[in-house]
Amino acid sequence: MQPQMDYNTIREVFRRFQAVEPEPKGELHHTNAFTLLVAVALSAQTTDIGVNKATAALFPIADTPEKMLALGEEALTQHIKTIGLFRNKAKNVIALSRLLVERFSGQVPSSRAALESLPGVGRKTANVVLNMWWGHPAQAVDTHIFRIGNRTGICPGRDVVAVERAIEDNIPVEYQHHAHHWLILHGRYICQARKPRCADCLINDLCPFEEKTA
Incomplete structure (x- = not known):
């Protein structure tokens, strides 16, 4: 588990996420x-x-x-x-x-x-x-977010509740609403569990993960 990433670095992480995907969406189909x-x-x-x-x-x-x-x-x-x-x-x-x-x-x-x-x-x-659905800045911590939070230090914690609180406490308020979607998508497609695609990662230079892959 990495130490907590500093506030200004976290702000830059989410500035980049937002620049690439301003309105991230969940991938489960639904109508109501x-x-x-x-x-x-x-x-x-x-x-x-x-x-x-x-x-x-x-x-x-x-x-x-x-x-x-x-x-x-x-x-x-x-x-x-x-x-x-x-x-x-x-x-x-x-x-x-x-x-x-x-x-x-x-x-x-x-x-x-x-x-x-x-x-x-x-x-x-x-x-x-x-x-x-309701637009609350609630943070749904899944395995992707738990992994990224601890691998990068963005929101470290020993359990999902601790990671959820770290998101709420340390990510700037203007990024709270979409925070868990950005993290989930990043974990699903880039910062994968066994073979993270560090060469394709837009926050590679900010991430302290020691086992970065080429």
């Missing part, structure tokens, strides 16, 4: 808050590409909690059987759909506590929904 919530819940231990393939035929027929309940767990299972942990995820999606109808009038709530009260929805999923 409910389909975003479901897509993120399905994405645990699965690639976004895999989720998008599974939901391509699902969301046109089940884009609300009511429609998802009408579809039922068995039919939902068939739609998502190509992704990891699909049986448990199908149970959770049906259960969270039921609670949305019963407790929230079929609407996806805009608070972290309410979101985390839903089956299969943890802090990361809640933060994605808060950020992408």
Whole structure:
């Protein structure tokens, strides 16, 4: 784990990210808050590409909690059987759909506590929904962000909550809204786990990672 990168260097890192991609977007396909919530819940231990393939035929027929309940767990299972942990995820999606109808009038709530009260929805999923749909500067820390945060010192921490707090505490406020998207995309395509593409990295000269690759 690298020491915390200094504030001015962090500002320059995100200035460069913003210059290249001013409006970074998540890669999970969705049409409303409910389909975003479901897509993120399905994405645990699965690639976004895999989720998008599974939901391509699902969301046109089940884009609300009511429609998802009408579809039922068995039919939902068939739609998502190509992704990891699909049986448990199908149970959770049906259960969270039921609670949305019963407790929230079929609407996806805009608070972290309410979101985390839903089956299969943890802090990361809640933060994605808060950020992408409700516009909150919530930071969804996944494996990419955890790796980059500690590899570069941008937001080091021993667990995901510590990394989330480091983002909130150390990244300039004007970059907070898109911070986790820039970091996720950088980790997914450039600062990869086993073979980081350091030669293609726009922050190579700012990064203290000692094992830089040519």
